[in-house]
Amino acid sequence: MANYYLDNEDLQYYMKQGIDWEPIVEITEYGYRAADGHANAAEATQFYEEVAEMLGQFVAEEIAPHVAEIDAEGVRLQDGEAQVPAKLRQIFEQIKDLDLHAMCLPRELGGMNAPMLLYYVNSEVMARADVSTMAHFGFHGGIAMAMLMFSILEGSTEFDNEKLEITKTRFADYIEEIVAGQAWGCMDITEPGAGSDMGALRARGEVDDDGQWTVSGEKIFITSGHGKYHFVIARTEKVENPDDPMSGLRGLSMFLAPTYTEDADGNRVRIAPMERVEEKLGHHGSVTATVNFDRTPAHLIGRRGEGFKHMLTLMNNARIGVGFESLGLCEAAYRKARDYAAQRPSMGKTIDQHEMIADTLDEMVTDIQGIRALAMHAAYHEELSTKIGLVLKFMPPAYEARRAELEEQLKVSRAAGRRVTPLLKYLASEKAVEMGRRCIQIHGGNGYIVEYGAEKLLRDALVMPIYEGTSQIQSLMAMKDTLVGIMKNPQGFVKRLAQCRVRAYSAREPLARRVARIQQVSTGVQQYLITRTASDKFRSLSGKPLTEWPNSFLKNWDPKRDFSCAMLHAERLTRLLADEVICEILLDQAVKHPERADVLERYLERAEPRCAHLQNVITTTGNRLLAKLNSGGGDVV
Ligand SMILES: Cc1cc2nc3c(=O)[nH]c(=O)nc-3n(C[C@H](O)[C@H](O)[C@H](O)COP(=O)(O)OP(=O)(O)OC[C@H]3O[C@@H](n4cnc5c(N)ncnc54)[C@H](O)[C@@H]3O)c2cc1C
Structure with missing residues (x-):
């Protein structure tokens, strides 16, 4: 089977030419001053390409051939634990052996210190084979990165500015477990009465006299919610004015709550039980869980009342992630449709030679190239603004001129990231649905038959405009940002x-x-x-x-x-x-x-x-x- 990275010229354009890697590599590699880091951008990008190529091969050989089986088997709840297909478990064993969960973490935490951009490129490649696998993969390294980021922001991470490395970070043990492939996490926001309307969230965060926090409440639809480490948004402050949506958002705080421990024999002891695992239209390999927190011990992240701000940090990356996930699905739909149309005869020629089908395929490939341009732009500026923000705050350069240069780049990247992230989430997810449907249409009757795999793409795509903020919510954000x-x-x-x-x-x-x-x-x-x-x-x-x-x-x-x-x-x-x-x-x-x-x-x-x-x-x-x-x-x- 073809390598899913090497068979995609447009994607390779970004890795080889389209992305201006220098600023990203320079900031990721601490100005090339770290002893064990890459010496320059050329050396680093060659390494990134090797990783992408390796992943492209792995996805083609080890994931793609098994997705139909994973989709058919699905996940279920048994004795309070989620059962996932055996094949999926094997795939995650292989991912662990390849050390992919630690891709973007700093080397001193066991990582490759690769940029998030490489992670996103790999996400597209993986999502092209199966979005369930890609989503679950993201809840490993992505959650470890969030743990590190929140700890840096709240000031509980210490650096050695000489050696340019982290010497201590609050959630080091949890990160280590994730890197070793023994645990993963998730993001618990949604409740039965509150999805888009986050001001209506009711889960509570409470603190006792010893300063120990707990969270209580029901969280629903939690992707990879069978994981150990849950970032939970809960209310810690009273809603001052119930008629003002902003008032509800101001009272939220962010927590990190482990939901199980292991006993002496290594058996799981649940602290926060999983009540349901949803049966869904698509994403059959992905666990979507209801988790019940009842005075579950939790770590407060940052200060109380900062939950909405922290959630936006998590969500920005998650929305870009859905952009690349959708892009991967679009690529799969286009390729499946194109290949089928090239061999299906009708009225004297293959259907790709009929004007309407040719037009549809041409529009699909053009849209994909547009979405990829948008996705790379969003990921590039989000990463640059996040990393420059951290450097300026915690490791400011000694030279005034360099500081000024970084401050200027920060302004540009922050504005660009903010402008395009909701546009990417909106467009890519809507196009994934459109392309899933078009792929079925081009397959004719076969498109409606499970064996051909086209219907899976549409089933999987339909949730993309819903989760991580619906299309309507992205539109409101884009509109308000523009007009304000x-x-x-x-x-x-x-x-x-x-x-x-x-x-x-x-x-x-x-x-x-x-x-x-x-x-x-x-x-x-x-x-x-x-x-x-x-x-x-x-x-x-x-x-x-x-x-x-x-x-x-x-x-x-x-x-x-x-x-x-x-x-x-x-x-x-x-x-x-x-x-x-x-x-x-x-x-x-x-x-x-x-x-x-x-x-x-x-x-x-x-x-x-x-x-x-x-x-x-x-x-x-x-x-x-x-x-x-x-x-x-x-x-x-
Ligand atoms: C498979 C799956 C996985 C998920 N994973 C997670 C997860 O990991 N973590 C998590 O916390 N949640 C998760 N969710 C939940 C998801 O984020 C929510 O379903 C989503 O935010 C929408 O919320 P809701 O379902 O309450 O719909 P509602 O908020 O009730 O929205 C219903 C409809 O009304 C529209 N609407 C709402 N308000 C407005 C408005 N002001 N203006 C215009 N239109 C509006 C919406 O766009 C939508 O079309 C997942 C959901 C699914 C299905």
Whole structure:
């Protein structure tokens, strides 16, 4: 079977050329000063490629041939423990032997000190074979990294600044267990009455007179919830104002709770029992558990009340992870559809030669290249901003010039990561569903038959726009960030409007002019939404004394009322913003590597009419429904 990394030219482009590895490697390798580290970026990237190649081979040979069996067998709860397919257990034994759980951890904690970007590349490769295996894999190294990161942030990790290594970290024993493949963790947020609405979470964190914390409450739908180490979000502070969603979020804290111990004979003794393991439409190899915490001893992470902030740190990486997971599934769907279409005859030729099927396949491959560009950009900036933030806080460079350089890069990367992460989660997961369905359609009747494997892809894809924040929640985040950004810096927005207008006519390269026109459409839509938002707000001021206007306009924003038009169109805006940023990234690639112009050209051909359509819908529809919603009268439909 082909190597899942080496058979993917577009993915290799990023490893070899598309990613500017130097800043990532330099910061990961402490400026190449560590005794046992890589000497330069070239040496490091060669190593990363070797790891990707090794994983590509492993996935093709040891995971892909067994996914149908794992999917058919599924997981179940027996005597309070989750039973997973024997084949999956074997795969995880092999992963342990390859030391892959420690890929991104520092060397002094038993890791390879590889960048998160390499982990994400490997995630795509693994998800192409099976998303259940990939998700469970992520809950090993990802949780160990989170333990380390939280300990650094709360100040319970110590460094030797001479040797450039960690000498002590709060959860060292837990990390060691994970690295050795003996344990893994998970992220416990959702409850029966609170999913998207995190302000409604009810699980409690309580502290006794000795300072020992416990958590109590029911957490549902926990992926890999049969694991030992649970990051649990629980309420420690009273909700001051139940009508204000932010008030609910402010009272949350983050805990790390081990859910079982081992007795002298090595048998598991559960502290927090697993009550259910869900039967699901897809992800059959993945455990989705209900866990019951009842005064379960737990470690408070950081300070009380910081839970939402810490959760966002975990979630940012998790959302990028879902982006790569979705990308892997898209790649699988495309390849399966393409290969089937190339050999299935119909009406005198193979179906890939029929115009509609050829068009579908062409759009699939183009979308995949766009999503991959977005995913790499998001992962790159998230990693850079996280690592630079840590270096500036805990190991600031001695030279002022270097410090200033890092501070500047931090600003750029933080803004870029924040801008694109919800766009990636939204677009990649929605496209995974679309491509799963298209793969079935291209297979005709065979697509509906289990044996062909196309239906598994759609079943697996359907949860991607739901977990780690639904598509609607990603859209709200993208919309709010965009509009609030404009409100905070209206002059900057006006400048951007003017710049893309000028570039749309005067840029030297035709492709650059076309990208500027997409930016023009996007900024035009943003201008429309901000004007609507402001005029709705002004309308709400009528009847109030003029003296109250400045205060009421600048403060007291009621998201339900003032942003209603923008909320109605948030998903469309998100789609438009995703096209805009993908075109910008692909243009940048085309400038640096002219052979990439073809990818941009194909993407623009699809994006131009799509963006025009989205602009049309956003600026011409919605008033009837908004009037009905705002009148508060009767059913919406
Ligand atoms: C297989 C699987 C694995 C999971 N793994 C985990 C895990 O590991 N850890 C964990 O904590 N959770 C996990 N979840 C839970 C998942 O994150 C939640 O299901 C998700 O956040 C949605 O919450 P909900 O189910 O309560 O739906 P709701 O929040 O009730 O949402 C229902 C619908 O309403 C929409 N909606 C809600 N609010 C708004 C709004 N303000 N504006 C517009 N639309 C809105 C949503 O987008 C959605 O379409 C998992 C779920 C599944 C199915």
